[in-house]
Amino acid sequence: MAEAPAISPIVILLASVFTSNMVLSNFLGMCSFISISSEYKTASGLGAAVAMVTTITTVLNWLVYRLIMVPLGLEYLRYIIFIVVIAATVQIIEMALDRYFPELHMKLGVFLPLITVNCAIFGVSLFMVIRSYNFVQALFFGLGSGLGWWLAISALAAIRMKIAKNKLLRGLDGPAITFIITGIMALAFVGFSGIFVIQ
Amino acid sequence: MISGAQLKALAKRNIWDENQVLRQILGICSMLAVTNLLSNSLVMGIGLIFTVSLSSWTISLLRQWIPHRVRMIVQTLIIASYVIFFDIIIKANLPEISRSLGPYVGLIITNCIIMGRAEAFAQSNPPLLSLLDGFFAGVGYTVVLVAVAFIRELLGFGTIFGFNVNFLALETWTLMVMPPAAFFIIGVFIWILNIRSQGKVSGGGRNG
């Protein structure tokens, strides 16, 4: 087992929100990012749900990986196990919300099934293993990636609502302009590079 | 058996009319990140074709026995198994490419196209037909991916599959190597496609 890199959890948090945003520079979670971003409220709700699930599953997968898979030499099965953990977590969160926070469940409930196949969540778990983060680093990485995804989809939805009233060139409406806006956003986020000092 | 005409119709539908990326806006996740090099994109495309064909085939084969309530988990399990298999094979045989793809091979599992074909087609069609459906959906996807990679590698590095074609030694376009370029290129592809299809069917809406 490789040693955890000596990177401050705060740097990981900020970098995963801004410079290496899951969706804008790693292209993860694109499907729902494009299809559920035409309306701000819905997008923000999905973003919140993703942020919550990402944080929880990253921590759970870290524990499962370190405490069960590594000792048993089952690292090569991690894809299957991670995805099952994610699916189970989503299911449990849905039931728990329904039981204890019905209001929140009304808001986020519809998004939860969509989240199981959100690549961003699965991706965070894979990256955390490959980068051999320790527990705290994994926690902040999961949190930062989730928040970054939330920020990106909220911003995109807000922009799309602004341009919805305008007349666009023929054929540019819908997904085409969404991709181009996303590209410009990604370009802007690249500008955050260099605000973090390493070492 | 499947007739030639049927095969042609299936290929045309899955590669062109209902192209997963450009028409359905599915499966963009895992792979755009590696589209700045052609060789990486091609290997990822092959991985996706392999996984989507065989998982569609397997799911169709088992469709009478898969219990409805655990359907998603069973499908994910089958998909993940094929992806892990592919991952092991390229680690052993193409170590250089495996190294540069890193975690992105694993992300094929969450590619919405695979689950999409399983849900929309393999569940209710015979095995061989499902295999072909998955195969052509994967081909349609790979074609788009490789087209994006072609533009990015050519303009960003001045190379094609690693061979230098920048004979005039022109300045390369750094933006093309960076992530935003992939968004711009896909956006423009969809735009062009929309204009074309709207021109044919006057006032026709877009799919998906």
Add this chain to the structure above:
Amino acid sequence: MNKDGHLYSIVFTFFLTAFFTAILAVTQAVYLQVITANEADVHRRAILKVLNVPDDSFFQDFAANVSQQFLGESAVYVIYNPDGTPQSYAFPMNGQGLWGAIKGYIGVSADFSELLGLEFVEQNETPGLGGRIDEEWFKAQFSGIRITPGQPLVYGEGIDAVTGATSSSNAVLGLLNNTLEEVLALQEVLSP
């Protein structure tokens, strides 16, 4: 048995999982040796590359051509001239990037005056941004650079950072300077 019953679901999922896991376990076992050998090859190729020996015969018979020595904890790889004097040294370097570990090798000339090359065997930076540190043009900038003790390398003077990836670029430079400092301290031990 009822297809939608609990018991059936559990038994079905269990057997399917067992079946696929068994296939994967066999595949993994069959290829394990090849995969491990491939990883060792990556290191060997990197070492030869930083030593400026593209010759394939060196790779075929790595152990005979490159001598591995240990100085305390750290390894050093040496290629000797036909007359027995050292021709060049390769040293491992390990450090942090923006995202995770960066591991690689640097090559220096026998008199420790010239940096021969730089190669990575592991990096986890974002593809298209920090990941570009693994592109040839970036690494080639470090070949043939003069090493001056007490003068760390900086970007701008003949070395360019990666656009949009300041953190990863700085991480590489910091790592390189640290490694060079350690390497210079070893000079006396290696070439008395």
